[in-house]
Amino acid sequence: MDRVEIVHTNFLRRVAAEDFPDGAAPAGPLRPDEALRLYRAQVTSRALDIQSRAMQKAGQGFYTIGSSGHEGMAAVAHALRVDDIAFLHYRDAAFQLARADQAGQPGMMRDMLLSFACSSDDPTSGGRHKVLGSKPLMIPPQTSTIASHLPKALGAAYSLGLARRQAPEHRALPEDGIAMVSFGDASVNHSTAQGTINAAGWTSVQGAALPLLMVCEDNGIGISTKTPPGWIKASLQHRPGLRYFEANALDLFETYAVASEAADYVRRQRKPALLHLRMVRLYGHAGADVATSYLPRAEVEAEEANDPLLHSARLLVQAGAASPDDLARIYDETLTAVAVEAAKVAERPHLTTAQDVMASLVPPRRPCAATNGPDPETRAATFGSDMGQMDSPQPMSRIINWALHDLMLTHPETLIMGEDVGRKGGVYGVTQKLQSRFGATRVIDTLLDEQSILGLAIGTAHNGFVPMPEIQFLAYLHNAEDQLRGEAATLPFFSRGQWTNPMVLRIAGLGYQKGFGGHFHNDNSLAVLRDIPGLVIACPSSGAEAAMMLRECHRLARDEQRVCVVVEPIALYPMRDLHDPGDGAWMTRYPAPDQRAALGEVGVHGQGGDVAIVTYGNGYYLARQGQKLLQQDGIATRVIDLRWLAPLPEAALLEAIKPCAHVLIVDECRRTGGQAEALMALMSEHGRTATRYTAEDSFIATGPAYAATLPSRDGIVAAVRALS
Template identity: 65%
Template structure:
């Protein structure tokens, strides 16, 4: 017999026979729970259990596609009862009872139907639209989490931070109430993941400085992660030793004790604005998932001992002891919900599914939204904020670093919802001074100096975006992104997809990167690989080639984030930050004047320099600078096409830009393998009937010292590649 059926029959038998465990010492009345509240929690627990059972049957019949259940964790229904439905909750995948209990607090909810639709991957699943089985609900303030580890915790910290931030940075159309508490839950095995440790550390670091952070970490400790047990006492020892965090533990099998502990945690977070850790001890029933044969790594005696601690048995005992229900009442409620679940599932499995690529991909991009247009400051306001020196600088040619600084200042002045966060971006102004002076002009609340943890920086950005801000996080160097890339791939970019466009976390991520730094940093500070970003569906990637283009692109990037809710990644070429000259010292050939405020660089458009038809050179970033250096020594009429936006690749604009050219040369400062050149070669091979060549960086890391450019394209190499194509 399936273990789920064994647990089911044991529950019925034990309630019928009165074979019940003793109840905890805390009376329900002292926890401020009456009989109706106890019964409401129990209903949520029972429905969660019956959904677990039916999901296994649906999968066995080929009608369902997910069996990681919540059985053993049903005590989290009591946590939901202690919180408000307006408190955002980032939930562990075993928290169905939490969502069901919260649904009982909001009128018009039908968690039974909603969850069965999700199990069946039905197209009318109200949270994911049939794309995945996830917990989540817009009406219940539960964003969907697809993480099986703890990568949702950094953004929960960010969301909690944003609640206090919204009071310090008005006027913001905040999504959360000013007294909201953020809840995030995870398992004991996930505690060991770097994202959990980073989130706990960041929360403690923040709270230690008395910064408001209304947050509850909920560690649901069932003692095992798939087949690997948590060492006895490890979780408590780990969680108790956290400065800045208040630790509370409870027996998750006892709903009264759990409710009381959750109420205390909520009071700490809501009234004192301090983060709390709620460590709930629970059990796991049926193994990790339907396909997991627990008997392969756990002795039968241990499995049976765990099953004997079924939380539904404990709640039944509590109901009877408190006089909230009789044995017959409990059995009837359980069996009625079982029958209702079975009946509803029979209808749900007939619902249509997604069938086409277009249907699946419809929610990769979030829907556009109506937002206030630019808050164009007056000339007087700009003059006051910029100061005399910077106002004068706008009228004279400047290098890229200065123009980006001016452009960011203009954007922050125009959009009060923009907040920036990163290592050293405030007082210092960033490693390269790009954000210099912005903290003085806009305050510490909008220019946030973070701790040194890229996961937490991006989590802060995602969390603040949930609450109505437009974050502009900075990662100091492109190579550092790899420490936290899943916050973009697995969290920010997937949220619209798995929520059917109901949730989004728009942002403009700034990263200093690419190569050509003379003698500094080697491969750790010179990283010319964009492959980690290029295959993430839905994100926008931009690489400016000069200061004026950078300003125009940032204006478009902010528009994309505000109006289209997009995740935009801007890679700023470090080597071009200070670049002034093009051909010889003092010529000022690469400095630009600050663009008029109406100028932008629209997504889907490219820049074409020249009109020659002998050769089109297609490139971006540093490549544009090098190609313009090489232009005088290429004996042909040529045009240089600056891609600007690498993703999504503007295929029509690119093809139009090279139209009529007799030859095409691709110059890619990134590696030959995984670089943009691969996509361009494919595009041109499919659509053009002219000679095509590419000149790229080697598949190598970048060296420090005199060999800094040895593996990268250079001016002379471009000339050779162009002449070889012109004179085969």
């Protein structure tokens, strides 16, 4: 027999014989009838685990990481409210089942079977993945990336305090709610978990409200790697700013009592807490995993002897809630009911086409209250003396700053967050005066942790805010890119658009900083962003363009719930001149607050028909310089500014190059993985021949050689002359 069958047989035999494992008598506030309901949720969770393996063997199911051993989470669900948002560990089926019962929501067992079968009828993911999650139960769907859901849980908790001061239009969480996040003991060792736990304590010590309950489900092993005895308690017990609770999750009564105490502390004090639950893991990690291949049989059998269902049966009998026969009957009836429903679910439809699968990559629009721009009197009072400078040309950094002001004036739900964005005003002064004018709760100075910055953004978006986080440098994004790839961009995909986390992420990036920072501050690779489905990537080249694109990205986030990234070329922040010192030709006037650059539009400078130079960002600046020299040679060019790097503005671009005999693609990113690859393919697919001029496949040096690996004005001129 396999371990599943052994655990099943042992349960029935031991319940019949009243051969229960030792443990404390039932005590605490949990009533016997409530405990019996939780037992039903536990048994259903176990039955689903058993059935998932049967479905996989029959080719009807596709995921077998189950919850056996973690059934104590049913008591945690009972200790919380249904409207407390819960970011769940993937072993928390019992939590979801218990919450569904608490909410009076029937059919959860069937819904979870539909998820196992990847049926398009699955109300959560629509057949895209086996996920725990439910919109009515306030459980955002999670995949299995390790600890990646912790930062956004922190963000959701932080949003609860913010919403008390300024409730956003699309507020989703109750004023007195809390956020809960659960994770395994192995995940505690992941940098994402450590960063979130540290950020929670740091925030609490600062005195900010953070009603976050973090639940560590400690079964002592991560796949096959043991957690040292006592490690979790030693690691979590004395964290500054965090209250520590612990319980034996094999005991429903104890778990409910301690979880209730922890939840009450978080709810009343608006402070974070850690709940450490000791558990067992049954069956191995997943369906294909044989625990006895890497653990001594005696250890596996000892865990099985501590089956949580046996402990629950003992407690229920001792509490007088049910007899052993009653409990065995509930177990058998549940297994039968799950098997019967699984047979029906196996006949339900599946996704069949690429269009079906991709239907939820882009989230749905949501109705938003109309806005007429910032109130003139408030605007004048806010900008003060800056108003007098708006009619004169300004560099990009100042115009972005004004655009952020106007967005915050127009949309009170807009938040700015990042390291140094507040009091200091950003590394390059782009966010100056914003915190003094809008307050520290809307312009948030964060700790130095990019994962926490993006998690804060994702979580606050769950509660109706429109976050505009900042990552100081493009190279620093790599510390947190999974928050975009594995969390923000996937959420609508895995939830059929029911859950979204719109944001406008601003990143100072790209090259051409003269001798400063090397590749740590001059990162010219966008490949990590370009292949994330559904992501909007904007890259402005002038101040006016930056303002109008920021406004469009904000509209896309607020109205269409999109995740947008604006890559701002650092080298162009202070740029004033184009051709000659003092000409001021690269500065622009601040566009009126109602002017936007629509997604899918390109910018075109010049009407020449000899060569179309297709570029963006710093490349556009260099191409404009080269355009003047080429004109002196009698070569008529037009410079096309892509503006939007994803999705590529294909139709507008093809129309713009149509009159031109030749096409040169100038890409300041590397030859491998750069935008030029996609653009060359686009040209080829539409019968156009193009040449590319890109950066070298190299990091960027510090010092006089800062631009040696990057495209240059003279290089662009030479490439165009070669075409002509």
